[in-house]
Amino acid sequence: MEIAVISGKGGTGKSSISAAFATLQKRVVLADCDVDAANLYLIFDPVNDYEQVYIAGQKASIDYELCTNCGLCVDFCSFDAILLKATEGGSDFKRVTIDEISCDGCKLCSRVCPVNAITMTDNDKSRMYSGTFRNGHMVYGRLAPGEENSGKLVNIVRDKAKEISEKHKIEITVIDGPPGIGCSVISSVTGTDTIVIVTEPTISGLHDLKRTVELTSRFNSTSWVLINKYDLNREISEQIEEYCSQNKILFAGKLSFDRVVVEAMVSCKSVIEYAPDSGVSKEISHIWEKITHYK
Amino acid sequence: MPAIINQKIKIAVASGKGGTGKTLISTNLFHTLTQLDETVLLVDCDAEEPDDLLFFKEALGVPFDRHYGGKEQYEVKQRVPVIDQSNCIYCGKCRDYCSYNAIFLLEGIKTIRVIEDLCHGCGACSYACQSDAITTKERSLGVISRFITGDNSSIIEARGKVGVYSPVPVIKTAIKAAGEDGIVILDSPPGTSCPFIQTVATADFVILVTEPTPFGLSDLKQSVETLKTLNKSYGVIINRAGMGDDKVYSYLIQEQIPLLMEIPFDREIASLYSKGELLVKHKPQWRALFMEMYKTIYSKHKYGNSSNQR
Numbered sequence: 001m002e003i004a005v006i007s008g009k010g011g012t013g014k015s016s017i018s019a020a021f022a023t024l025q026k027r028v029v030l031a032d033c034d035v036d037a038a039n040l041y042l043i044f045d046p047v048n049d050y051e052q053v054y055i056a057g058q059k060a061s062i063d064y065e066l067c068t069n070c071g072l073c074v075d076f077c078s079f080d081a082i083l084l085k086a087t088e089g090g091s092d093f094k095r096v097t098i099d100e101i102s103c104d105g106c107k108l109c110s111r112v113c114p115v116n117a118i119t120m121t122d123n124d125k126s127r128m129y130s131g132t133f134r135n136g137h138m139v140y141g142r143l144a145p146g147e148e149n150s151g152k153l154v155n156i157v158r159d160k161a162k163e164i165s166e167k168h169k170i171e172i173t174v175i176d177g178p179p180g181i182g183c184s185v186i187s188s189v190t191g192t193d194t195i196v197i198v199t200e201p202t203i204s205g206l207h208d209l210k211r212t213v214e215l216t217s218r219f220n221s222t223s224w225v226l227i228n229k230y231d232l233n234r235e236i237s238e239q240i241e242e243y244c245s246q247n248k249i250l251f252a253g254k255l256s257f258d259r260v261v262v263e264a265m266v267s268c269k270s271v272i273e274y275a276p277d278s279g280v281s282k283e284i285s286h287i288w289e290k291i292t293h294y295k
Numbered sequence: 296m297p298a299i300i301n302q303k304i305k306i307a308v309a310s311g312k313g314g315t316g317k318t319l320i321s322t323n324l325f326h327t328l329t330q331l332d333e334t335v336l337l338v339d340c341d342a343e344e345p346d347d348l349l350f351f352k353e354a355l356g357v358p359f360d361r362h363y364g365g366k367e368q369y370e371v372k373q374r375v376p377v378i379d380q381s382n383c384i385y386c387g388k389c390r391d392y393c394s395y396n397a398i399f400l401l402e403g404i405k406t407i408r409v410i411e412d413l414c415h416g417c418g419a420c421s422y423a424c425q426s427d428a429i430t431t432k433e434r435s436l437g438v439i440s441r442f443i444t445g446d447n448s449s450i451i452e453a454r455g456k457v458g459v460y461s462p463v464p465v466i467k468t469a470i471k472a473a474g475e476d477g478i479v480i481l482d483s484p485p486g487t488s489c490p491f492i493q494t495v496a497t498a499d500f501v502i503l504v505t506e507p508t509p510f511g512l513s514d515l516k517q518s519v520e521t522l523k524t525l526n527k528s529y530g531v532i533i534n535r536a537g538m539g540d541d542k543v544y545s546y547l548i549q550e551q552i553p554l555l556m557e558i559p560f561d562r563e564i565a566s567l568y569s570k571g572e573l574l575v576k577h578k579p580q581w582r583a584l585f586m587e588m589y590k591t592i593y594s595k596h597k598y599g600n601s602s603n604q605r
Contacts, residue, residue: 011314036486106417145521180343202569204346
């Protein structure tokens with residue numbers, strides 16, 4: 001069973017909840033798919049036994065020994081990534097220059113260049129790791145700054161997690177997803193059995209929840225909504241519950257705000273490990289039972 | 296009447312970790328600066344989840360100039376290929392040229408499809424095709440909208456369409472539409488990947504918002520490393536101070552990064568935010584603090600102080 005924990009809005013407590021879910025199991029596969037800001041390894045300090053380079057696309061570069069400054073590549077680039085730029089030193093000469101930030105790696109410039117002056121180099125700084133931690137196995141990705149295609153890295157993380165769960169016959173996989181509704185979120189939830197959308201009782205939380213539901217409704221997974229820190233605004237919390245019942249979205253439950261969650265994180269533990277008898281921990285266990293025994 | 300433009304600066308508000316308070320800072324800083332006799336513009340670049348307008352219920356939609364269609368909304372589009380199967384010879388060259396696996400071809404049964412969701416609109420397939428079988432059509436990626444909130448203040452919102460591969464084209468269009476004049480605040484998307492870089496690349500100064508927790512610190516470090524490679528000036532705001540631990544503070548001292556402001560964890564602040572209310576409207580002491588912070592940032596930008604650029 002694959003359970004993805006996501007949230008439209010960032011900072012709703014998704015990772016703390018994923019960590020708690022993971023430690024309710026004796027043996028679990030935990031896939032940290034928030035590859036842009038992977039954090040769960042900080043809590044679980046896994047011993048990695050596998051590392052894989054992830055090529056996040058390519059970037060163009062110009063060999064000025066060959067370039068005749070004809071500008072054909074400038075005309076073909078759809079990403080405004082090739083510009084005629086004044087060279088340092090203040091002369092009037094404008095040279096064809098790649099703006100690495102905007103380059104999308106489509107290779108078209110290297111194909112149109114009449115003198116083959118443009119080559120593509122791999123963006124090879126991103127990594128996927130897998131290893132073991134105190135409650136089983138953990139897989140996570142780390143996207144190097146500035147790189148895209150995080151959806152593909154998420155797929156690699158999930159494939160590895162699947163391989164591990166089959167090999168070691170581990171029933172439950174917990175996926176900690178990224179915020180937002182972009183391609184990495186789509187990759188994190190595609191084909192999962194259950195999606196838990198973590199939200200908070202703020203108008204931005206509710207607004208983002210609606211966009212997230214719009215996305216998850218396209219998938220066959222069973223989706224649940226969980227309100228974290230519900231008592232920070234009971235009124236909006238009720239609005240969220242109402243929104244869920246009106247739209248026939250399963251409501252997993254709500255957690256009260258408790259500093260013990262942050263204290264647990266500071267001690268590198270999940271809240272289940274740090275304060276098993278706290279109200280939050282009991283509520284999380286209850287929610288876990290509910291979503292894993294549904295139907 | 297447009298204000299006389301005196302101050303010109305672009306400030307991005309960013310954070311590696313989501314939910315640290317970027318929107319809280321952006322909206323309150325923006326509202327504070329509308330007091331100045333300057334043109335002030337807030338650009339909501341979090342195109343996946345744009346929330347800034349929720350804090351300005353009185354904002355009025357206004358049209359863009361003719362360059363952006365002259366309407367209140369400007370649709371950001373991308374070209375995607377259309378394959379004319381009567382001309383297609385199923386040679387596979389377009390598929391080979393596509394770097395995004397957006398063309399699906401089964402030569403054997405003469406079937407070719409464009410997977411529009413994967414297409415980035417680079418045009419390589421059109422260039423590759425030698426049988427005149429590829430034309431293009433437009434596909435919407437999202438919209439940018441413009442609103443006024445006061446005499447000299449407005450908001451541009453970037454809103455990506457649900458399910459589109461990347462918010463970057465919509466973000467870039469919104470930043471471009473903001474122009475180069477006046478004070479521009481960019482509410483950045485979370486993370487340190489492409490959408491973040493696109494937003495901060497154009498900024499003169501970056502405010503990184505973090506929280507004093509291990510997650511906050513880890514993501515802050517990654518953001519700082521990225522900004523160093525981009526050669527940006529930056530400073531840090533610690534939100535929800537008093538929760539968590541003090542490792543963020545030691546990191547700032549060690550790296551000599553200016554601490555611009557601390558916002559304590561306070562149920563009242565959290566509650567105001569949750570209702571879409573501005574902190575500076577309800578607690579005027581914060582208005583002074585935001586203004587003071589802006590002045591520090593502006594003079595650093597204008598007169599130079601490279602204490603955090605090494």
